[in-house]
Amino acid sequence: MSNPPITIIIADDHPLFRKGLREVIETDPSLQIAGEAGDGMTALALIQHHTPAMAILDIEMPQMNGLTVAREIRQQKLEVDVIFLTMYREENLFNEAIDIGARAYVLKDSAVYDILNAIHTVEEGKYYISPVLADFLMNRSARAEKLLRHTPSLEDMTPSELRILKLIAENKTSKEIANVLSISYKTVENHRTSIASKLHLRGSHSLSSFASRAVIIRFEAPSPASGAAIAPFEPPHSVSRVGVPPHAF
Structure with missing residues (x-):
């Protein structure tokens, strides 16, 4: 047929x-x-x-x-x-x-x-x-x-930064994050600055907006030898990757 x-x-x-x-x-x-x-x-x-x-x-x-x-x-x-x-x-x-x-x-x-x-x-x-x-x-x-080589992602974050990013996603303030993690307010602010820099984020609300979009499905406070388990997410700058056979696009 x-x-x-x-x-x-x-x-x-x-x-x-x-x-x-x-x-x-x-x-x-x-x-x-x-x-x-x-x-x-x-x-x-x-x-x-x-x-x-x-x-x-x-x-x-x-x-x-x-x-x-x-x-x-x-x-x-x-x-x-x-x-x-x-x-x-x-x-x-x-x-x-x-x-x-x-x-x-x-x-x-x-x-x-x-x-x-x-x-x-x-x-x-x-x-x-x-x-x-x-x-x-x-x-x-x-x-x-x-x-693709330069697009930042959660994989660039340290375990401490991931913990803080998750708490930011929960709409906690820097003071509240400091209390939860038993660290100083200044340390939280330093982490926020580092995260924003790695993700190329600008503006007072950009980090909170990004954190709320990042889908974190499981988070365990990691020990120095472990890491945070996170789900894939869409980065702030989407990238189209073209992979094709010869004579095609």
Whole structure:
């Protein structure tokens, strides 16, 4: 029994380009065009109606551009993989597309050669980028790795700092924390300063806000040889990490 075809919506405001792209896609019997659109509003309506496996979107379209359509797809939680088409070789546009959730990023001047490869790469659960844009991916990955190496976390805290952070999360004042831990008020303030510095926090309420967001599911006052058990949490500065196979992003 053969697999059902991969359904696709194409959206581009240039009819001749759209026609050429359709002709290329239709050479593959495993693919099926569910609809075409010449603007973003029509594209979104078709996507909502058909819920195709993939939507091939030109970034620049009238009424609603491709980036906005992709945001709507994401916001509405539609299970549609987005492949972007663009004539622009701009790194900031590439990064915005990836941040929105694009699964492929294809230059229009090479789309007739790249589109089938892009579709099947996405179908395999991978990411695709036109080879000429590989430098954008390398730059993005390098920045992500640098941020990951320098993003602070609870793992950077000492056992004493973790104890104090937990009490801050319980809305205790520095004086109350000093009484609970039998230490001086000045020592608590020094710890608060150290914690804020490690987490790159600024402002009088930033530490309390961070502590309340950090999900600490179990805390035992550790001995010098032990540590506090903590759950994973979302750091104050979220980082997107890109890990991909060759020729993908």
